[in-house]
Amino acid sequence: MTTQNTKVSNPVVAVVGAYGHTGRFVVAELRRRGFVPILSGRDADRLHALATTQPGSEVRPASVDDPASLDRALAGAAAVINCAGPFASTSAPVLDAALRARIPYLDVAAELEAVADTFAGYAGPARDAGVVVVPAMAFYGGLGDLLATAAMDDWPAADRISIAYALSSWHPTRGTRVTGQVSARRRDGRRVVYADHRMRYRTGEAPVTQWTFPAPTGTQAVVAEFTMADSATIPTHLKTPDIRTYMSVAAVADLRAADASPPVAVDEQGRSAQTFVVEVVVARAGETRRAVARGQDIYAVTAPLVVEATHRVLTGPDAPAGVFAAGALFDARDFLGSLSPRHLTLDIG
Ligand SMILES: NC(=O)c1ccc[n+]([C@@H]2O[C@H](COP(=O)([O-])OP(=O)(O)OC[C@H]3O[C@@H](n4cnc5c(N)ncnc54)[C@H](OP(=O)(O)O)[C@@H]3O)[C@@H](O)[C@H]2O)c1
Known part of the structure; x- marks a missing residue:
């Protein structure tokens, strides 16, 4: 229909x-x-x-x-x-x-x-x-999904899809903070990753690694397994056993800070000064393809x-x-x- x-x-x-x-x-x-x-x-x-x-x-x-x-x-x-x-x-x-x-x-x-x-x-x-x-x-969700789809182009499947987020800062709204608490309760404090064709729960601290974003952002410390909504949308239409998500350590620290403050408008559109880079890399048999988006203010x-x-x-x-x-x-x-x-x-x- x-x-x-x-x-x-x-x-x-x-x-x-x-x-x-x-x-x-x-x-x-x-x-x-x-x-x-x-x-x-x-x-x-x-x-x-x-x-x-x-x-x-x-x-x-x-x-x-x-x-x-x-x-x-x-x-x-x-x-x-x-x-x-x-x-x-x-x-x-x-x-x-x-x-x-x-x-x-x-x-x-x-x-x-x-x-x-x-x-x-x-x-x-x-x-x-x-x-x-x-x-x-x-x-979170649509943008990573569209970038992954664009990067895949004519590939019928990938061995792995990686999504790396570099946020210059993350001043979370009340909605983001409450939503994070609801998700944490739902997961009983565990983390969730898409691995070997399905969602899996993990315990313990997420690993920290490094990701080299395109210039001028460059190499940043990132929290691995920072799984977002794109890990729920991508498997519904792209074939891959593994989705790996990374988020800049500085942004995670901002998000989790006890005194986290909400975004402040700096332009006439109401956007905050926050900038973002999202890089998606799809890998297949040693080959990679990528798609990158940059912009200002993840809420806007x-x-x-x-x-x-x-x-x-x-x-x-x-x-x-x-x-x-x-x-x-x-x-x-x-x-x-x-x-x-x-x-x-x-x-x-
Ligand atoms: N995927 C993404 O990239 C993305 C981007 C932006 C936002 N979000 C999500 O969108 C949501 C809102 O974010 P925000 O930044 O706009 O937060 P916000 O400024 O705190 O606004 C939350 C809105 O949701 C309403 N709301 C919450 N619970 C409700 C309920 N049970 N019934 C009716 N209304 C309810 C609030 O109304 P009251 O003030 O009356 O509670 C308020 O209007 C969050 O879940 C956030 O994670 C996702």
Whole structure:
């Protein structure tokens, strides 16, 4: 079954978690791209306060504990973007509402387990409802997935996919910190890695090693096995037994600092000074291919990623129904190219 792509003329997109740090970037990007956002979330006062800065946006409070309120929030929308996390609590109720409304669902989940749950639990229901679902359409998840897909190019399989993140700093939002706590509880304090074709739990401290990023970033100490949502999306469409993820030690230290402070806006778009480099290397029989993206602010860049995906789902050829990783649904090079150079600088070999 394919989705009915009859919504091209309807630019209304509901954003759940609209007044969160990431939700605000998504609302602003939707408006910049000509969409009309419905501002949704559980705090009516904060939604109305946001609406004063986003003229033309409609406010529809909704709670994930109240399906009828979610139905009201999604009524008449062409798609819904879920920015309310931890997604362990919000994915299922917002997904259920999207299936009832028969509209595309996209989210920005970074939680590997929540993303895996969406693939496992909603593939059948989404197909039956004729709805396209794209979880983790964000910096963690969609970006690594698209880079890995682009790097693979015509390879049918790789022996290993490595994803290395260099963040100049990481001032986490409240949502990131709470989400990290939820994931840690879910894993019972263990780490998770994708090895030998499946997710495996590991105990003890993650190893620290070195990764040489392209100049000018150069060689950095990185925490290995820093597994993110792309390890849940990649195995759904790319053949590889091993996914290895690395994160700069300095960023991990920032994230875990007892006095971690939230991001501070330094430009008119509200972006922080944080810069990132994501390098994906795919390896097969001694050969390697790579794809690199650079940019500013991992929260801010999530907005063009998820809004471009929404645009493509709504205006592209009829999307198949089901749950999809970014690289499985979109032409990875074309998608990434559309974000360059405004949002990303790319180097895809
Ligand atoms: N994959 C990625 O690269 C990526 C990028 C950005 C963000 N994220 C994820 O997106 C989520 C939000 O991040 P953020 O930076 O925007 O954090 P934030 O500024 O703290 O915002 C969190 C938002 O989620 C809402 N929310 C949380 N729990 C909810 C619940 N049970 N029901 C309804 N609303 C709920 C919050 O509403 P209240 O204030 O009313 O609680 C708020 O609007 C986090 O899970 C984060 O990991 C992922």
